[in-house]
Amino acid sequence: MAKRVTITQAWNGNADCLNCSLRSSALFNGLTEKDFELIHDPVEQLNLKPGDVLYRMGEAGHHLFTVRSGLIKLVQYLPDGTQRIVRLVKSTDVLGLEMMVGEQYEHEAIALRPTELCRYPMEAVTRLSQHNAVLHKDLMARWQKALTEADIWLTKLSTGSAKKRMANMLLRLIDGEDSTECYIYSREDIGSMLSITVETASRTISEFKRTGLLKEISHNHFDLDVAGLEALIAS
């Protein structure tokens, strides 16, 4: 499941790193080739199947990840056993930033779709970030982005009626810019994102289909009535 490439290869655009978030996401954008040569540890590419666990909560580790494609859920568990999805990590996003200042991963990271990622030795990133202002700034931007995301989950996905939460979630899952389509996940995952039961999730989706807010294109693939959903949220 792991294919090794050296970081120099990654930088050169060898292997199949040309489309990799490594380049496009600017995480290592400001680095010179010389910077890369400081890193001796190899970078690993990983492929996960849906359901695969990348790391568990409380686990020690020394790696940072970038998502090249696919989708990862970050899960936390409550004392009474219920689980809660606290964030989704998608293409070009970074995973495991908490290891730069702590010793343990703070979530359970599980693939929702087939996912490709790259794994970097934390030590190297830490070292580089101290010398390289662009990387330094980029890391702060990523932290801030995660924080903004967290706020959105709190306000939009965890407040108000099940219908409003669902509408907010659907709108956030829209693919590209001008698209009105989105793919959704298992009812259990949806419930765990919105803090509602699977039954309520299922019923709400059914109702949206009945009232025309959703049109099912194929299994779990929908076309949204964006205006209608926004009206529902504001009501």
Added chain:
Amino acid sequence: MAKRVTITQAWNGNADCLNCSLRSSALFNGLTEKDFELIHDPVEQLNLKPGDVLYRMGEAGHHLFTVRSGLIKLVQYLPDGTQRIVRLVKSTDVLGLEMMVGEQYEHEAIALRPTELCRYPMEAVTRLSQHNAVLHKDLMARWQKALTEADIWLTKLSTGSAKKRMANMLLRLIDGEDSTECYIYSREDIGSMLSITVETASRTISEFKRTGLLKEISHNHFDLDVAGLEALIAS
């Protein structure tokens, strides 16, 4: 409402900065006196009364704040007008980090108690963080801390029944280490933290008082049955 001190004074421990989070929180711990002299802008001390607004969402600004004493709530508003408290910022915490990577404050910051803070020009912090590894690392730690807080709000304060949320909140508001006492806020603020109505907040507190989970020491000051509350959460 604002008293000026130069940053050199702050560093020298003049003014009344001896107990200031500036020193104890390590935000500027790794800086040499020479570092400080690079900053020409003055640091301002501010005092807020409960209800005072430090900044509003979407506002442009160029300042970072540390809380010396007191408590600030960070609020966001939803399209339908409801407000949500997304975090509390207390002594030694930093406020407005988002300005380091963006142009606008992302919350409305309102004092819950009489609050003292120091205001730093963002530009100076940005500049210093690029040269000073300790400050750089400290900033990352602060971001991570905010993120961890956000996750806790999502899992513990926004999931499960009103009783469980309330129990979690009360336990988090306990003052020191070995204390079992806490001060709480208006029912409206509590509702806005837990995403419940004021009535439910009031009823839940009344019930806790009746069942002995809470003992009222004085107005909004309680002694908690920690074990009982924890049992409730795990049930």
Added chain:
DNA sequence: CGATGAATTGACATGACTCAACAACTGTGG
């Protein structure tokens, strides 16, 4: 196919919201 797990739907119970009345507290001006 049959078997397994996921999704849907129904019936019912209940927790939280809504609306409304009232009590407690705060500050103001006479």
Added chain:
DNA sequence: CCACAGTTGTTGAGTCATGTCAATTCATCG
């Protein structure tokens, strides 16, 4: 110092949304 208004907190009654439990259908895969 009291009367008053304005705010905040408490409590009750009724409604509605969501959770719970159970039965049924649907989808997937060996």
